[in-house]
Amino acid sequence: MRRCIVLGKPNAGKTLFVLHFAEFLHAKEVTIKFQEPVAAPRKGTGVDPEARTGSAACSLDPVSGSDPGAHGRNPGAGFGPSTSEHFKTYKIQDAVRDLTGPRPHTTRCLQSVVLELPAGKGKKTVELIDTSGLTDGIHQDAEIRRAMSQTLSSVRAAHIILHIIDASKAGKKGAVEAMGDVDYQVAAFAQMRGGYCILANKIDLPGARDGVKKIRDEFPGHIVIPISALYKEGFKEVKAFVLREL
Amino acid sequence: MTNCAKPSANCAKRLVNSMSVSNDAKPGVNSYSLRDIDAVLSAFEEGRLTPAQAFSLFREMGPQFEAPPGQGQDAESSNASRLREALNELDSLIGLHSVKRLVREILAFVQIQKKRARQQLATEHLVLHMIFKGNPGTGKTTVARIMGKIFRETGVLERGHLIEVERADLVGEYIGHTAQKTREQIRKALGGILFIDEAYSLARGGEKDFGKEAIDTLVKSMEDYRDRFILILAGYSEEMNYFIQTNPGIRSRFPIHIDFPDYLPDELIQIAELMLKKREYKLDPWARNHLYTILTKHASNLDHNAGNARFVRNIIERAIRRQAVRLVDKENPTREELMLIRREDIGEGL
Structure with a gap:
C-alpha cells in the first residue's frame, strides 16, 4: 500500500484535513491507527536514558486508548523509532471533536487512516498518515520532540508528501503557524523526491488569498493547491493529485 | 532553543559530527554517523537539531526512497x-x-x-x-x-x-x-x-x-x-x-x-505442431499430410468441429496414445522413434 504523509507546522490543520478528506471520499467512519513513540535508546548513539523516561502515551486518545491489552498493541511494529500501535474507530465528527483543537501540538503521534480511491474499474488504497507538527526551533518538551522525530522518520518512507501551510498566517512573522525554515527545508528535500505538493490551507479566512500568492512566490516550481480543510474546498484537486501519484 | 542563530546544513553537520566524535572517538565513524538516519533522529530527540536541520541532513543523504520493510520497490x-x-x-x-x-x-x-x-x-x-x-x-x-x-x-x-x-x-x-x-x-x-x-x-x-x-x-x-x-x-x-x-x-x-473465426486447416496444422512441440513430439511428413487431409475433409463437411482447436488436440492426444501402443512392445526404441508420430498413429481422425 502506498503511504501518503501529511506534514507541516503545528496548527496548520493537518488532522482536520485528514479527517475531512476521509469524509470527502465517502468514509463515514475512520479507523485510526495510533503509533505512539516508545522511549527506547538506540544503540550506539549515546542517548541519555534519563531524557527518555517520560510518558510516551498519545495524549490525544481520551477514551480508551490507554488500555494496553484491549487493542492488541504491537510493540516494535512500524518503521523508524520503536512504536507501539493500537487502533480506534471513530465517526468522523467524533474524531474531529476529539483529535483536533485550536492549540498547536494537539497531535502527538502518527495517526494513520486507510482510504480507498476509485481507480479504473476498482479501488486503490492509500494510507494517509497524519503527523505531529514541525516547529522551526527546538521544542523544549521531550515528548513533542519524540513525536516530531516520528514525523521525520516516516517522511523518508512515504511515497507522497502533502505539505500543509497555513495561508492565513503565511506572511505573519512570529506566529507558530507562519512559514519558516522548516517549510523551506521540507520543500527542498521533497524537490528531489517527487510526489510532493503544498496545500495552502485556511483559504476561508480573511487575508488568505494574499497568503496563497505569497506561498506560490516563495515556492516556485512546486504544486500549490489552495484548500480549506474546514469547508472541504479544493479537495477535488488534492484527490486528483494523490490519484496521479499512486 | 537552538544555539545556532542561523540554522543551516553546515551547522547541523557540525552538530552531528561533534556528537559522534564525543561518543566514540573513531575517525571513520564520523562520515558514517552523518549518513545514519538513526543518528540524526536521536540527535533531534535530544534537542540538538531543529526539524529544518534534520531535513537538510536528509537531503544530503540523498533522494533514495526507503521502502518500509516488506514492500517491494519495483512494483x-x-x-x-x-x-x-x-x-x-x-x-x-x-x-x-x-x-x-x-x-x-x-x-x-x-x-x-x-x-x-x-x-x-x-x-x-x-x-x-x-x-x-x-x-x-x-x-x-x-x-x-x-x-x-x-x-x-x-x-x-x-x-x-x-x-x-x-x-x-x-x-x-x-x-x-x-x-x-x-x-x-x-x-x-x-x-x-x-x-x-x-x-x-x-x-x-x-x-x-x-x-x-x-x-x-x-x-x-x-x-x-x-x-x-x-x-x-x-x-x-x-x-x-x-x-x-x-x-x-x-x-x-x-x-x-x-x-x-474458425481456424483454417493451415492454422490448425500450426496449432497441432505447436502442441506437439510443447510435448516434445514431432510429425513425420506423411503424418502431416494425412492430418491435413482429415482437417480439410471436416472443413468441407461444414462440421461444427471444423475449425476447432480442441478437435485437433483430441486427434493429437489420441495419436500420442497410439504411438505408445505401437512402441510398447519394442525393445530399446531410439530417442527419434519416441518423438516421431507416424501416419498410422493418426488413423482416421476421431
Whole structure:
C-alpha cells in the first residue's frame, strides 16, 4: 500500500484535513491507527536514558486508548523509532471533536487512516498518515520532540508528501503557524523526491488569498493547491493529485 | 532553543559530527554517523537539531526512497513486465488476427484515457462488456483469460481473475432462486471477469423459463457494479446473433463484439505442431499430410468441429496414445522413434 504523509507546522490543520478528506471520499467512519513513540535508546548513539523516561502515551486518545491489552498493541511494529500501535474507530465528527483543537501540538503521534480511491474499474488504497507538527526551533518538551522525530522518520518512507501551510498566517512573522525554515527545508528535500505538493490551507479566512500568492512566490516550481480543510474546498484537486501519484 | 542563530546544513553537520566524535572517538565513524538516519533522529530527540536541520541532513543523504520493510520497490516495473508477458502470450496464439488487433485497440484506448485524465481532459467511461461469438474451440476462453491479465496490469481491473459459468450456474430451481444464484456468481467475479459460456441458452425455453430472470439480474448488476467487473457473453455465432436480436437491452450494453473465426486447416496444422512441440513430439511428413487431409475433409463437411482447436488436440492426444501402443512392445526404441508420430498413429481422425 502506498503511504501518503501529511506534514507541516503545528496548527496548520493537518488532522482536520485528514479527517475531512476521509469524509470527502465517502468514509463515514475512520479507523485510526495510533503509533505512539516508545522511549527506547538506540544503540550506539549515546542517548541519555534519563531524557527518555517520560510518558510516551498519545495524549490525544481520551477514551480508551490507554488500555494496553484491549487493542492488541504491537510493540516494535512500524518503521523508524520503536512504536507501539493500537487502533480506534471513530465517526468522523467524533474524531474531529476529539483529535483536533485550536492549540498547536494537539497531535502527538502518527495517526494513520486507510482510504480507498476509485481507480479504473476498482479501488486503490492509500494510507494517509497524519503527523505531529514541525516547529522551526527546538521544542523544549521531550515528548513533542519524540513525536516530531516520528514525523521525520516516516517522511523518508512515504511515497507522497502533502505539505500543509497555513495561508492565513503565511506572511505573519512570529506566529507558530507562519512559514519558516522548516517549510523551506521540507520543500527542498521533497524537490528531489517527487510526489510532493503544498496545500495552502485556511483559504476561508480573511487575508488568505494574499497568503496563497505569497506561498506560490516563495515556492516556485512546486504544486500549490489552495484548500480549506474546514469547508472541504479544493479537495477535488488534492484527490486528483494523490490519484496521479499512486 | 537552538544555539545556532542561523540554522543551516553546515551547522547541523557540525552538530552531528561533534556528537559522534564525543561518543566514540573513531575517525571513520564520523562520515558514517552523518549518513545514519538513526543518528540524526536521536540527535533531534535530544534537542540538538531543529526539524529544518534534520531535513537538510536528509537531503544530503540523498533522494533514495526507503521502502518500509516488506514492500517491494519495483512494483511498477514488474507490472510492466507482466503486461508484456500477457501480450506475448496473446501473440503466441495462432491465427486470431482480428482478435489480437482488437485487444491492442482496447489497450491503447485504456492507456490514452488514463493520459487524458492526467491532463484534465474529458474521458470516456470505460465500458468493456463484451460479446464473443464463435464456434467451440476457437479460443474464446483463452482470450478472455489473457484479457483478464492485461486489464489487471493496466489497472482497469483489481484482480483480473476469470469466473467461468454456464446456464446451470445461474439459473435456479424455483422463483427467486435464480437472482440469488446469479448475484452470488457476480459477487465472485467482482474485480475480474464474469465469463458466461453459451449465454444464448439463458433466453431459450420460452416465457416461463427462469433464464430471463438471470438476464435481468445481470443487466441490473452491470449498472450497479459498472466499475467493478467486466461481463463477457460467449456462444456460437448464430445462436448469439439471435439472442442479441431478441434482447435489445443487451445489444446496447455490450459495446465490444468479437468474432472468433474458425481456424483454417493451415492454422490448425500450426496449432497441432505447436502442441506437439510443447510435448516434445514431432510429425513425420506423411503424418502431416494425412492430418491435413482429415482437417480439410471436416472443413468441407461444414462440421461444427471444423475449425476447432480442441478437435485437433483430441486427434493429437489420441495419436500420442497410439504411438505408445505401437512402441510398447519394442525393445530399446531410439530417442527419434519416441518423438516421431507416424501416419498410422493418426488413423482416421476421431
